Amino acid sequence: MIDLVLRAERVLLDGELRAASVAIAGGTVVDVAPVDAHHRAVTETVLPPGIVLLPGFVDTHVHVNDPGTDWEGFATATAAAAAAGITTLVDMPLDSVPVTTTVAALRAKQAAAAGNCRVAVGYWGGVVPDNLGDLAALAAAGVAGFKCFLADSGNPDFGHLDTARFRSAAARIAELDSVLLVHAESHAVIDASAPPSGVDYASFLESRPPAAEEDAVALVIETARDTGAHLHVVHVSSATVLPALAQAKREGIRVSAETCPHYLTFAAEDVGDGATEYTACPPIRHDRNREPLWAALLDGTVDMVVSDHSPCAPELKGDGDFGRAFGGISSLQLGPSAVWSHAAERGFGLAEVSRWMAERPAALAGLADRGRIAVGLRADLCAFDPDGTDVVDGTRLLHRHRVTPYDGMTLRGTNAQTWVAGRSAYQRAAVAA
Known part of the structure; x- marks a missing residue:
């Protein structure tokens, strides 16, 4: 007996939108x-016209x-993820x-x-100066890979x-x-730069110049070439590293890269005095x-595009002083909508967004059973309304702490429902007329 049948006029299958059950x-x-x-199914759901059935992000x-801080936690993080249509997240090993x-x-x-947890969760293991002897045991224990x-x-x-x-x-x-x-910023370049201070965002931007990414990415590429390791550059912010990454890929070097919604959405010109909610490392x-x-x-x-959701307690945002602000942007619940808002403006389709935010991240984490809709794969799905809009109200986000630079923005693309392994994990409340 089939547990659930979903019917929609638009389902993303093999890169195309078509009617399917x-x-x-x-x-x-x-x-x-x-x-x-x-x-013959226990339950049948017909999605409304305009809703697109996508693989879960x-x-x-x-x-x-988590554990050990009150900055987020699995309950709030996975609730926010489910609301966004994210069906799997992989947790970073620090903080x-x-x-x-x-x-x-x-x-x-x-x-x-x-x-x-309302969604599936995986874990990266950490690499620090004194734990190389622990990596094999961590791999055997089930981490998806490693971060340094x-x-x-x-x-x-x-x-x-x-x-x-x-x-x-x-x-x-x-x-x-x-x-x-690899968090690819050069310690030497940052150490030689003036530290940030005060309310002027320019001081923070200058404290982590593009040269820090350029030097570190060059080391990553050289090391990947010499060792044959798959090295992945996280949160690319500077366009100056793109030619080197492109050349490395042409040479067949095992290097991949990601960027984040905030680098695709905001610019330094948007950041006002004391607006430490924009603080991220590397910077916008x-x-x-x-x-x-x-x-x-x-x-x-x-x-690919992934959130780098990095929240903290509000008092750690420095009270307007970029020299004291914790570097991290809270955005987990908003990533797919933020990316779709700007992708649609540039003529990209949902197939591209799904490839960047579902299929390729799943492959990075070795999750071959998700990221697409196909027979034999996990039923991790979301019902996405590409024309729905929301004005972000930070106080209504499901993150534990609601400080975010997206507050007040109008984003296009809303998630109506999320299924994790075929079970409903989130359903958007109907808006009263």
Whole structure:
């Protein structure tokens, strides 16, 4: 017996939107057929005209910060994810206590998540200067891959790797046939730059110049070439690194890259005095960086878009002083709508957005059973209204702390319902007439 049949006039299948019915049993898609095909099902749902059935989005860059802080948590993070149509998130290994650099720390994080998640959750393991001997055990314990920093992470328990240790870590990752995500900013360049201070965003921008990304990305490419490791550059913000990434890919070097909704949405020119809710590392750069990032997504130089949801308690945002502000943007619930808002303006379609925000992130995390709608894959789905609009009200977001630079923005694209392994995880409340 089929558990659920979803029927829609527009379903994203193999990169095309077409009418179809999707039959689900035991959490898996068991049939994709014409929209009016007969199915014996326990439940049947016909999506309204205009709603598009998409694969659930996959966000591989989320700082849940649990256990050990009150900055987010699995309950609120996964509720926000489900509201966005995100059906899988992968948690970053720092800004929890303990950081995820040992199997014991991973087990503590999994215990914090148990019974508190509305969507599927995976975990990255951390690479720090003294834990190379723990990587094999972490891989065997089930982490999706690993994350390291080439600059100060801001967390004394999660030290950055110098060049020698980074090369050793990459060689070990290659042996494990895993992937290493790299925060690619140069410690030396940042250390030589004036630290930020005061209410002027320019001081923060100048404290992390494009040269920091350029030097670090060059090291990543060289190391990937020498070791054969798959190295993934997280949160690309500067367009100046794109030619090097494109050339590395042409050479067949195992390097991939991501950017984030805030780099595709905002520009330094938008940031007013004391607006520390925009603080991120690397920083939101000038407007001239945005269009090259969009072009790099189109040509494959940048593979995907993920949130880098990095919340903190509001008092850590520095009270308007960029020199004291925690670097992170809260955006998990808003990512798909933010990206679709601007992608649609540029003539991109939902197929491209789904590839950037579902299929490719799933592949990065080794999740071959999701990111597309097809027989045999998990029934992780969302009902997305591409023409729906919302004005962001930070006080109504499901994140634990609601400080976000998106507050007050009108975003296009709303999620009506989310299914995780065939079970409803979120349903948007009807708006009274």
